[in-house]
Amino acid sequence: MAEEIPLRTDDGAPVIVRRSARRRRTVAAFWEDGNAVVAIPASFTKAQEREWVRRMLAKLKAKGERRGSGDGRRRPSSDSALAQHAALLSRTYLGGRAVPTSVRWVTNQNSRWGSATPSEGTIRLSHKLQPMPQWVVDYVLLHELAHLLVAGHNAAFWRLLEAYPETERAKAFLEGVSFATSRGLGEGPASVDTDED
Known part of the structure; x- marks a missing residue:
């Protein structure tokens, strides 16, 4: 189940936090349909969630990854x-x-x-x-x-x-x-x- 929180990346993309009961210790971040998705264990507290979202968004930014296929959906040019x-x-x-x-x-x-x-x-x-x-x-x-x-x-x-x-x-x-x-x-x-x- 995805839970959207009122957070955006530096360039304005929505951030979705996805909690998973199958995930025990690992945290992942990736782009999906123009959204930055941070996958965390369901057992994380709200404080752990905030900290890991901050860390993972910084990693996405540092890697210079583009959202989705890079087709410009978040940057309307026409x-x-x-x-x-x-x-x-x-x-x-x-x-x-x-x-x-x-x-x-x-x-x-x-x-x-x-x-x-x-x-x-x-x-x-x-x-x-x-x-x-x-x-x-x-x-x-x-x-x-x-x-x-x-x-x-x-x-x-x-x-x-x-x-x-x-x-x-x-x-x-x-x-x-x-x-x-x-x-x-x-x-x-x-x-x-x-x-x-």
Whole structure:
């Protein structure tokens, strides 16, 4: 039986802990369908589970293994894959309430990481996000999905993003990139926001 815990790898992949009564002392970690799976003995305590998950995720990262077949399922590069990923994020974090009419990568967005036009239900993400960690891309996409439900940046809007565990980390990451860019240390848009039109 697999037990999902609210944990993600550094690049945003879900982590599944699989307890096995047949497993006595060995612990294993591997990629399966885009998830990092850590197999542990059923007899482990919660503290042992946390420690071994931490250790095994570090080993997976050190080995540089890719999820699944490396087919990019966790890094949507086409507009259709991005739209499918947006639907998954909406179901997972927003109860499926945000339903965009289109989601696409754009190359002409130089001052924003993402934008949404709530009246049309459209979302655009800057192509400059593509090489960033998936948890950052997911945050920007969720930010724009949330704008389809709440147009401004009021308390109700930010409450929608509380469900995503990487919100604060991703905001800090993007602020760091924007800071570096503003001082000529790199390239990237300066903000995540919604269109006003």
